[in-house]
Amino acid sequence: MRIGIVIGTGHGMDGTTGSLVRELLDRIGAHVDQVRTEIVGTDDLGLGPSCPACLACMTAGEQACPNYDRTAAARRLLDDSDLVVFATPVHSFHVSASMKRFVDHFAYLIHRPAHLGKPAVLLSTAAGAGHDAALGYLKTAVRRWGFHTVAQLGVNGPGLRKPAYRAKVDAALDEIAGTAVEAVTSGTEPTPTTADLIGFRVARLLVRNTTENGPVDEAYWRERGWFDAEWFTDTKVPFVANKIAALVEGRIRAGIEKGSADPYRG
């Protein structure tokens, strides 16, 4: 089993997040004869202060990103792994800045998802709070790339000194290791949810609306027959969820075309 690790901390595998990742890998190793792990530290990629925000990855292809060479190994890891573990410390109630920067460098995958059917596990560590936003964000982001999250775990580092908390974390890690191995071996793709189906349709709107800006997205969708599809794969699409998604798409399209959308007020 090939496991890719994307870890978003300057403390690497020696910090609290790295320790949690290692504990999960050890447990997965107990289920599987051969595990090959590859690790990308988002702090080690030299991606600069932020994504250059040129949008070249979307309009001209990912090779046009000024940081393409620095992200290429990470993209290979995403492509070649059977399972990807995304792990981040919570920084100010969110993912770390370097994890966010990593995600931004793969924004083109929202337009051109490449990891459909691939399971992900999400881990976060914190002093005490913020797992909900950090893990919720990661789940949404990698779903747009195609991954489906099979398990997530947020752990408070200081809590691990208390045996009762430690035992609960151990039990969760045991369970997650089993779930992850099962997800890889079964290869089962989850039925798309209403949110997934809305995501598919919004991505299609984005690609259609930016066709004149660059042919890359359009060619990607055309080659895969996605303009005429209801979902990225042949998986059966639930009827009601798809109807709701179509309604939402119509409202979003009208909002864009007629300016009828409301500004966000919370």
Ligand SMILES: Cc1cc2nc3c(=O)[nH]c(=O)nc-3n(C[C@H](O)[C@H](O)[C@H](O)COP(=O)(O)O)c2cc1C
């Ligand atoms: C800049 C910064 C912001 C942080 N923000 C939070 C936070 O919002 N909530 C929290 O519980 N812990 C916060 N922490 C603590 C880290 O999430 C925690 O120590 C984490 O386990 C460190 O993981 P690492 O050793 O893998 O880097 C913060 C730490 C730093 C450096």
